Amino acid sequence: MFHPLRVARVDRLTDDAVALTLTVPPALREEFRFIPGQHLTFRHRAADGTELRRNYSVCTPADAPAGPSELTVGVRHITGGTFSAHVVKEVAPGDTLDVMPPTGRFTLAPRPGHFAAVTGGSGITPVLSMAATLLATEPEARFTLLRADRSAASTMFLEEVADLKDRHPGRLQLVHALSREEQQAGLGSGRLDAARITALLPALLPVGTVAGWYLCGPLGLIDATRQALRDLGVDRERVHTELFHADDAPAAPAPAAETATDATVTATLDGRSGSWPVQPGETLLETVLRNRADAPYACKGGVCGTCRAHLVRGEVHMDRNFALEPEELEAGYVLACQSHPLTGQVELDFDA
Ligand code: FES
Known part of the structure; x- marks a missing residue:
């Protein structure tokens, strides 16, 4: 199940986030093959001996038919996050981490069509892999990305997304909403709520023809986007979501x-x-x-x-x-x- 993988690189993305690249040895490449959007589960033993497991989405494209030689995930240090603190502050090239092969059903296998994603913060990671793989392998596909972050400085994979847009100028449409910075015309300022998303999406793309919507980020943004898509008449089957952070999700315990x-x-x-x-x-x-x-x-x-x-x-x-x-x-x-x-x-x- 878990395999020890060696850390090849740790690249700083923002003050509190890194891109962690792991080497996949030839014997494990087939097993670590992934569909864009899938995640890796990491196992880590905390200082008090408890076993922690955390999922991080692969952000690199799935472009190696025989399986990847490297895999990159984006890790943001979240307050109180033992594993994310360990990765962001301590892990170095040459270290070994226990990793399970990719799993998850929040996926986009390349096919022709227009796809769209709405992401918040680190929710960009699986979507970056989806968009990069889709645009590189499927000439008939287009992608629209609406991403929400607090500021440019806190944005993960800012350059990587800009490079992707440069490589596919006519097929990747990018809108970046920054809640704590002055906005470009039409985006308004502050958080993206359902009303703003409902107004924004039809101005960006032909909503009814989008083959698949991919929502990834914190609960507030996912709920707002789901509401907006409902209001715009989008079929629920076309909407795929992945929530980041369990902490803000309400529970209904059984009596x-x-x-x-x-x-x-x-x-x-x-x-x-x-x-x-x-x-x-x-x-x-x-x-x-x-x-x-x-x-x-x-x-x-x-x-x-x-x-x-x-x-x-x-x-x-x-x-x-x-x-x-x-x-x-x-x-x-x-x-x-x-x-x-x-x-x-x-x-x-x-x-x-
Ligand atoms: S372990 Fe994540 S949903 Fe149960």
Whole structure:
């Protein structure tokens, strides 16, 4: 699952963010092949011994058919973030980090059409890979990027996006909204809210013909853009989202009286099954992890979707869900890190 990868470079992007480039040895290139938009899960042991996992999106293009020789992720130091502080302040070329091969369903495989993204802050990272891969490999594709940042100085991958625009001047349209700087005409100032996005998008592009919308960033921007796209009549199936930061996502815990006491969870993982009692208050992921250290997870916050499993039997309550689409819920998928049993028997299939 996890592989030790060597750090090739650490390039400073802003005061609080770096681009971290890892070398992928030839034997692992096939396994580390990715679709633009996917992320890597890093494993790190904090000073107090607890194991941390964090997801970071690959920002480099997926342009090597045999798999990448290098992978770059953008890491911003967030307040209180143990792993991001470690990467931004301590990690150096030659160090080794434990990394899981790319996963994630927030993806854009190149195809003809007009695609658009709205990003905030570090939400640019997966979208940079999407746009770069799409424009380099699909001559019939166009991309519109509306990115929101506080200031030019705090903007990650400012030059990389400008270079991409220079390489594809007619096919990449870029609008940069800076909330703390004076704006160019038409953009107004301050945060992008639903009303401003609803007014802005039709002026930028033919909204109804966009084949796919990719929203990535903090919850406020994602909610505002979703609202704007709804108001503009865009089909929900064309809108793909990835939330960054679990902290600002609201939760709806199940009333304790409704969760089943003495419940048992049966889980299938890598073809092997087991059944274990669920301790009061714990999530199904916690139950499975106590018995199977290889259970998949990263954020434990209902945001990344790494712990997705198919609910084969029983019922669960999810405290929050910012990862699964309505179709996945309908098909019976749940987030194990957010699930509590509502029935005495619950069965999860992590391989489905
Ligand atoms: S581990 Fe991220 S959603 Fe469950």
